[in-house]
Amino acid sequence: MNTQSRLGLLAALALSLSPVLVSDALAQRRQQMPSRSEQPQDAPPPKQEKNFPFDASWTATQLNGKPINSFKATLKVDSNLRGTGFAGCNTFSASAYPLRQQGFAVGPIAVTKAACDKSVADFERSYLMALRTARQWDLVEGRLVIKTGAGEIRFDRGI
Known part of the structure; x- marks a missing residue:
């Protein structure tokens, strides 16, 4: 062939x-x-990913549901992923990572060593521990909310 x-x-x-x-x-x-009857009806649109507010100054107003009245605590995360602030008596700095799906992680915190009253030192320890255990962040009505291992920290925009 x-x-x-x-x-x-x-x-x-x-x-x-x-x-x-x-x-x-x-x-x-x-x-x-x-079939058309098996297809999902009106599936919700995908959640819009929020952008973390870098280089903004924030003042803590609540810690684990309790208002912060007699102490001052601040936080600022810059575009180099460096978190800095004041914890009531001492200043601090740490690596701070806004992650996908509004996750948030804070590395080991470096703190100055000024002598403080016991009540201020106790507040400072609670505030820094809450930051160190941060898991999620959100912007709610213009306020920053950081969810932690034991609750949350609420911040208002600072100066």
Whole structure:
């Protein structure tokens, strides 16, 4: 058999099999696709990813649901992922990472060593521990909320 005869035979064989292959492929596709009644109705739009407010100064107003009245605590996260602030008596700095899906992580915190009253030192320890255990952040009505391992810290925009 010459080459032309072989090619003709292969072409005839392919043409005879193609309706079977096409109908098999269509049948498989129909089985995989859900019917209109099975498709989800009005799926919610994907959540819009928020942008962390870098280089903004924040003043803490609540710690774990309790208002902060007699102490001052601040936080600022710059675009180099450096968190700095005042914790009531001492200043601090740490790596601060806003993550995907509004996650938040704070690295080890470096703190100055000024002597403080016991009540201020206790507040400072609670505030810094809450920052260190930060897990999520959100902006709610223009306020920064950082969710921690034991509660949350709420901040108002500072000067």
